[in-house]
Amino acid sequence: MSALLEVTGLTKTFPGVIACDDISMKVAAGEIVALLGENGAGKSTLLKAVFGLIKPDKGEIKINGIPITFGDTAGIIAQGVGMVHQHFQLVEVMSVTENIILGDEPKRGVFINKKRARDEVLALSQRYGLAVDPDAIVEDLSIGVQQRVEILKALRKEVKLLILDEPTAVLTPMEIDELLEVIRALAKSGVGVVLITHKLREVMAIADRVVVLRAGKVVGTTSPKETDEGQLAQMMVGREVVLRVNRTEASKGAAVLTVKGLQVRDDRKTLTVKGIDFEVHAGEILGIAGVEGNGQRELVEAICGMRHRESGEVIVNGVPTPDLRPYAVHMAGISHIPEDREKHGLIGSYSIADNLILNQFDQSPFAKGWIRNLSQVLKNGVNLVEKFDIRTPSPSNLANSLSGGNKQKVVVARELSQSLEVLIAAQPTRGVDVGSIEFIHNQLIAARDRGSAILLVSAELDEILSLSDRIAVMSNGKIVAIVDSNGADREYIGRLMAGLDK
Amino acid sequence: MKSLINRRNMYLLFGAAVVAFFYSRDGLVTTSIFSTATSFALPLALAAMVGIMCERTGIVNIGIEGTMLLSAFVAFFVSSLTNNILFGFACAILTGAWIGLLLAVMSVSWSMDQIIAGIIINILATGLTSFFYVQGRTIPGAFPEIAIPLLSRLPFFGQFLFTHGAITYFGILIIITLYFALYHTPWGLRSRAVGEHPSAADTAGVSVKRLRYLNVAIAGAIGGVAGSFLSLELVGSFERGFIAGKGFTALALMIFGRWNPLGAMAAAMFFGLAQAGANQLMIAQTMDIPSQFVGILPYVMTIVILTISAGKVRPPAASGQPYEKGKE
Numbered sequence: 001m002s003a004l005l006e007v008t009g010l011t012k013t014f015p016g017v018i019a020c021d022d023i024s025m026k027v028a029a030g031e032i033v034a035l036l037g038e039n040g041a042g043k044s045t046l047l048k049a050v051f052g053l054i055k056p057d058k059g060e061i062k063i064n065g066i067p068i069t070f071g072d073t074a075g076i077i078a079q080g081v082g083m084v085h086q087h088f089q090l091v092e093v094m095s096v097t098e099n100i101i102l103g104d105e106p107k108r109g110v111f112i113n114k115k116r117a118r119d120e121v122l123a124l125s126q127r128y129g130l131a132v133d134p135d136a137i138v139e140d141l142s143i144g145v146q147q148r149v150e151i152l153k154a155l156r157k158e159v160k161l162l163i164l165d166e167p168t169a170v171l172t173p174m175e176i177d178e179l180l181e182v183i184r185a186l187a188k189s190g191v192g193v194v195l196i197t198h199k200l201r202e203v204m205a206i207a208d209r210v211v212v213l214r215a216g217k218v219v220g221t222t223s224p225k226e227t228d229e230g231q232l233a234q235m236m237v238g239r240e241v242v243l244r245v246n247r248t249e250a251s252k253g254a255a256v257l258t259v260k261g262l263q264v265r266d267d268r269k270t271l272t273v274k275g276i277d278f279e280v281h282a283g284e285i286l287g288i289a290g291v292e293g294n295g296q297r298e299l300v301e302a303i304c305g306m307r308h309r310e311s312g313e314v315i316v317n318g319v320p321t322p323d324l325r326p327y328a329v330h331m332a333g334i335s336h337i338p339e340d341r342e343k344h345g346l347i348g349s350y351s352i353a354d355n356l357i358l359n360q361f362d363q364s365p366f367a368k369g370w371i372r373n374l375s376q377v378l379k380n381g382v383n384l385v386e387k388f389d390i391r392t393p394s395p396s397n398l399a400n401s402l403s404g405g406n407k408q409k410v411v412v413a414r415e416l417s418q419s420l421e422v423l424i425a426a427q428p429t430r431g432v433d434v435g436s437i438e439f440i441h442n443q444l445i446a447a448r449d450r451g452s453a454i455l456l457v458s459a460e461l462d463e464i465l466s467l468s469d470r471i472a473v474m475s476n477g478k479i480v481a482i483v484d485s486n487g488a489d490r491e492y493i494g495r496l497m498a499g500l501d502k
Numbered sequence: 503m504k505s506l507i508n509r510r511n512m513y514l515l516f517g518a519a520v521v522a523f524f525y526s527r528d529g530l531v532t533t534s535i536f537s538t539a540t541s542f543a544l545p546l547a548l549a550a551m552v553g554i555m556c557e558r559t560g561i562v563n564i565g566i567e568g569t570m571l572l573s574a575f576v577a578f579f580v581s582s583l584t585n586n587i588l589f590g591f592a593c594a595i596l597t598g599a600w601i602g603l604l605l606a607v608m609s610v611s612w613s614m615d616q617i618i619a620g621i622i623i624n625i626l627a628t629g630l631t632s633f634f635y636v637q638g639r640t641i642p643g644a645f646p647e648i649a650i651p652l653l654s655r656l657p658f659f660g661q662f663l664f665t666h667g668a669i670t671y672f673g674i675l676i677i678i679t680l681y682f683a684l685y686h687t688p689w690g691l692r693s694r695a696v697g698e699h700p701s702a703a704d705t706a707g708v709s710v711k712r713l714r715y716l717n718v719a720i721a722g723a724i725g726g727v728a729g730s731f732l733s734l735e736l737v738g739s740f741e742r743g744f745i746a747g748k749g750f751t752a753l754a755l756m757i758f759g760r761w762n763p764l765g766a767m768a769a770a771m772f773f774g775l776a777q778a779g780a781n782q783l784m785i786a787q788t789m790d791i792p793s794q795f796v797g798i799l800p801y802v803m804t805i806v807i808l809t810i811s812a813g814k815v816r817p818p819a820a821s822g823q824p825y826e827k828g829k830e
Contacts, residue, residue: 051705053827071827074707089702091695092819102695103706105688112688153706 003062004029004161004192005050005081010059012045019045020056021216027161027192032183034203035196037213038236038405038433043196044086046213047163051083052076063161074103082154086165086196088146089153092139096132097121100153124152130182142293144175151182162186163194168202169431172291173461173494180206198434200229201462212236237435245441248449250469253282256453257303257334257422262312264295264302271310272298274477280422280453285444287468287485288457291497295477296457297339300426303455304336305329306344316422330359333421337411337428339457345411348400352392353381355399356414380417388413389439405436412440420452427458441467461493475499525658531786535778536662541736543767543774544673545570548728549752550759550766551680555721558684558761559714560697560820561609562616565601565623566725567749572627573597573729578740579634581641587734590641591669594730595723601627602722606715613824632742644738645669667735673727681763693717697818700825710825725749747800754804758811761818769807776803 003026012020020042027033037043048054050061055070062068063079090099097118106116121134130148138146147167154162164183168176183206187193197203203210204224212220212235220235233241257280264273272295280286290296301307303314305326314321314329321329330336338344346355357366357377365376381395390409392402399410408428415423425444429437444467448454458464464471465488472482473496480496524532549566556563573594581590601623608619645667654664663674684690692713695703700710728748733740752766755773759765780796 053704073704074709077707083705085705089699089705091698091702093698093816094691094695098691098695099702102691102703103708105691107688111682111686112691114686 003027004064005194006062006065007046007050008060008062010046010049010056010061012042012049012054012056018216020049022059023213023216023218025211025218025221027194029160029192030187030190032187032193032195032206032208034207034210035194035213036198036200036203036210036232036236038435041213041236041433042216043213044165047083047165047194047196050076050163051081077103077157080158080160081163082157082159082161083163084147084150084154084165084167086167086169088150090138090146090149092137094138095134096136096138096141096149097134099138099149100124100156102153104157120156121152124156128152128155128182128185144171147171147175147179155186159191161192161194163196165196166198167195168197168199172459172497174498176202200232200434203232204229214238233434236433239435241434241438245445245466247445247467250284250448252284252469253451255279256282256317257455258313258315259303260313260315262299262302262314263310264298264307265310266295266298272477273302275312276474276477276479278472278479278482280455282453283448283451284469285448285454285456285467287464287471288455288474288479289461289464289471289493289497290459290474292459294474296474297426299474300336300339300424300455300457303329303424304334304338327359335415335418335420335423337415337423337425339426339430341407341411346399346407348398350399351381351396352385352390352399352402352410353377353395355410356381356384356395356417358414360418384413384417387417388443405432408432408440409436412443416443416447420447420450423447423452423454425454425456428456429458429460429463461490461497465490465493473497521658529658531782533658533661535775535782536658537665538781539771539774539778540662540666540670541774542777543770544670545728545731545736545748546752546755546773547677547767547770548673548724548731549749550755550770551677551763552721552725552728553753553756554684554759554761554763554766555680555693555717555724556605557756557818557821558697559693559717560700560818560823560825561605561714561718562620562822563605563718563721564617564620564750564753565605565627566752567745567747568620568624568627569598569601569722569725570729570732570749571624571631571745572601573726574733574744575627575631575634575729575740577726577730578641578733579636579639581734582639585642587641587643587645591730591734594734595726598726598729599719599723601725602719603715605722606718609824610711610714610718613826616822616824631744635740635742641734641738645735669727669731669735673731676724676727677763677767684763694818697820700820700823704825704827710827714825751800751804754808757815757817758807760815773800773803 005027008024010020010023023046035043045054049056052068052070052073060067063076063081068076100121101117106113106120118134125132130152132145132148132152138149167179171179180202183193195207207224210222210224210232211218212232214236259276259278262273262276263271266272276299278286288296298307302309305321305324305328309323316333319332321332342348354377357380360366366373378395385392385395388409390406390413392406399407402410412428428444429440432440444454456464456467465485468485470482471485471488471493472479473493475497476499549570552566552569553563576597577590577594580593581587584590605619605623608614609616647665647667650664654660684693692703692708696708696710696713704710732744755766755769758769777799780799784791784793784796
C-alpha cells in the first residue's frame with residue numbers, strides 16, 4: 001500500500017527550541033496512527049507543517065506522493081487532508097452551515113447559494129451520522145456538538161487523511177465513545193487517520209500504530225498489541241511513570257469548608273447552581289464529577305468569591321466568607337487552582353517569580369509596607385522552581401515563555417506553597433502532559449496528607465476516581481449523589497453524570 | 503415566512519409616521535430638511551463604511567479622518583489644476599486606496615499597533631495638506647445636481663433621494679452593494695470570518711493577509727469617495743481642517759449601527775436629520791438657539807450614542823489583532 005502521508009526528515013526550530021528534529025513517519029489509507037507525546041514534544045508543530053501553516057527548516061512532506069508547498073492550505077485541503085483542531089476553528093457568531101461552507105461556498109452568480117449550502121450540510125450530517133442543526137449558531141452549541149461541526153467541516157472535502165488534534169480533551173466519556181466509533185467507521189471506509197492525544201487508554205483502544213515523540217524526535221513506533229499503557233507512558237516521558245496514584249486511606253478531620261444552599265447564576269443570568277450543600281473535611285479530597293457545563297465552573301467561582309452568590313453561604317472553619325471579594329476569601333484560607341490558568345491563574349507578561357507570589361505580594365516577607373522585597377521574591381522563585389520542577393532557565397523569565405504544563409506547575413506551586421486550609425482545584429491537570437500530571441497528583445495527595453481540605457473539580461472521571469476520597473456527582477446544577485470512592489462504580493457514576501438515573 | 507412584526511420594522515413604521523406627521527404640517531420645509539440631511543449624512547455614512555469594511559476583517563481604522571482629508575484635498579487641487587473634476591475624483595479614490603494600502607502594510611505586514619498606524623495616517627494627512635495647501639484656488643464648478651427622470655417628480659422622495667449630485671448616487675450604491683456583499687457573497691462570509699476568527703478562516707483555506715489587504719484598500723477608496731464628496735460636491739472648495747471630525751464620528755455610527763452597513767447608514771441619516779433640523783430652526787429663528795449649540799450638536803450626539811450603545815454591542819472578535827500564521 002502506498003503511503004497517504006509521508007514525512008521525511010522534518011526539522012523545525014523556533015528561537016531557542018527545536019520543535020521537530022528530523023521526524024519521519026508514514027500513514028497509509030485506512031490506518032489509524034496515534035501520535036503520542038508530552039506537551040512541547042512537537043506534535044502540534046508537525047501537524048501545522050503538514051497543513052502548510054508552518055514552514056519547515058528542513059525535510060519534506062508528501063501527500064499521495066506529491067510534495068506540499070508552504071502556505072498553500074487551500075491546495076492541501078483540496079488534496080484531501082482534513083484537520084480537526086484542538087482549539088476549534090469555528091467562528092462562534094456564525095451558523096453551522098456558514099462555518100462548514102467557509103472557504104468553498106456553493107454559489108449562485110456572485111451570491112452564496114444558501115439553500116444549497118444548507119442541503120449540503122444536511123446531507124453530510126446524514127451520511128456520517130453526525131446530527132447537527134444547520135441553522136444553529138455555533139456559540140449556542142455544546143462543546144461535543146461543536147466538535148461534530150468541526151469534524152463535518154473536515155469531512156466535507158472528500159478527505160483521505162483526517163488529522164485529529166486532541167479531540168477528546170473536552171468531551172464527556174460518552175461523547176468520547178461516540179467519537180471513537182466515528183473514527184473507526186472512517187478508517188474502515190479507507191480514510192487514513194492521525195490521532196493526537198495524551199490519553200493512553202484511547203490509544204490502546206483504537207490505534208493500529210503508535211508513533212511516540214519526545215523532545216521533537218521520534219522515539220519509537222509500536223502498536224497496541226505489542227505494548228501497554230505503562231510502556232507507552234515511559235516512552236513519552238523518558239522515565240518510568242506511575243499511572244496509578246498511590247493513595248493511602250484519608251485520616252479525616254473536622255469539616256473545614258462548608259457550602260450551604262449555594263445558588264449561582266452564570267453569565268447569561270440563568271441559575272446554573274441550584275442549591276448545593278456539602279462539606280469538605282481536613283485531610284480529605286472531595287471530588288466533583290460531572291459533565292462540563294453543569295455548573296461546576298460557577299460553583300468554583302462562587303466559592304472563591306469571584307462570582308456573586310445568589311443565596312447560600314460558604315463557611316471556612318465556622319466563619320462565613322464574604323461574597324465577591326476574592327482576596328478576602330483567599331485570606332480566609334481558600335486557595336484556588338483555577339480552571340483557566342491563562343485567564344485567572346497567571347499574568348503572562350510578569351516573571352515566573354512574580355507569578356509565584358501573585359496573591360501574597362503585599363505580605364511579609366515579599367513586601368514591607370509599601371515597598372516590595374524583590375530579593376525575597378526571587379529567592380522564593382528559585383526555591384519553588386526547584387521544588388516543583390518547573391522547567392525554565394530562570395525564575396525571572398516571563399510566565400508566557402513556559403509550556404502549558406509548566407504554567408500549571410507555577411499555579412500549583414504558588415497555591416500549595418502557602419499554608420493551606422482549603423484548596424479548590426479546578427481541572428488541575430487540563431492540557432498537562434503525563435509526567436506533570438503524575439507530579440501534580442502527588443502534590444495534591446501530599447497536601448491532603450498534611451491536613452488540607454481539598455475540593456477537586458475535574459471533567460476527567462479517571463482523575464476524580466483515582467484522587468478522591470469521596471465523590472460528589474454534579475448534574476444540571478445539583479449534586480445528585482455523594483459516594484465513597486472505595487468501590488465506586490465507573491459505569492454508575494458515568495450514568496449519574498449524564499443525568500440518566502439514580 | 504418570517505413575521506413582519508419585528509423590531510426593525512417597528513422602527514421603520516415609527517419613523518415613517520413621524521415623517522408623515524411633519525410632512526402634513528409643512529411639506530416644503532420637511533422635504534428640504536430631508537434633502538439637506540441626506541447631504542449631511544452621506545459623508546458620515548461612507549466614512550462609517552470604511553470603518554465597517556476594515557473592522558469586519560479585523561483591522562481597526564482610526565485613520566478615516568486622515569484618509570478623507572487627504573483625498574478631499576487631492577480631489578480639489580487636481581480638479582483645480584487640470585480643470586477636470588472627474589479626473590480629480592478618480593485621483594481622490596486612488597489616494598484613498600493608497601492610504602488604505604499604507605494602513606494594510608503597517609497593520610498586516612508589520613503587525614503594528616493599529617491605533618498607532620491610524621494616528622500616523624491622520625498626522626500624515628494633516629501635514630501634507632497643510633504643506634501643499636494654496637489659498638485662492640477654484641475648481642470649474644462642483645458636481646451638479648442631477649434630477650433623476652420621473653423619480654425626482656415624486657412628492658417628498660423626489661427631493662429627498664432623487665435630486666442630488668453624482669457622487670451621492672454613487673455613494674448610496676456603494677452602501678447598498680456593501681450590505682449585500684457582506685452578508686450574501688463568499689467574499690463577505692470570508693471577510694467576516696477573518697474578522698472574527700482568522701485562524702478558522704486560514705485553516706479553511708482563506709488567505710487572511712490577502713483579504714485584509716484587499717478590504718483595507720477598498721475601504722480606503724471608499725474613504726476617497728467620502729472625501730471628494732465634501733470638496734467636489736457638497737462644498738466645492740477645500741480648507742484646512744476640512745473634515746471636522748467626521749471620520750471619528752463615523753466610528754461611533756459604525757458601532758451604533760452594529761457594524762452593519764444599513765445600520766450605520768440609518769444612524770448617519772438620524773445624525774444628518776438632527777443637524778439639518780437644527781440648522782432649519784436657526785434659520786427660521788422660531789427658537790432662539792445660539793449657533794454654538796448647533797455647532798456642538800454632532801459631538802454631543804456622538805457622546806450620547808456611544809453611551810447608549812456601550813457594552814451592548816459586540817465588535818468583530820479579532821478586531822485590532824494582528825494575525826500570525828501558526829499561532830493560536
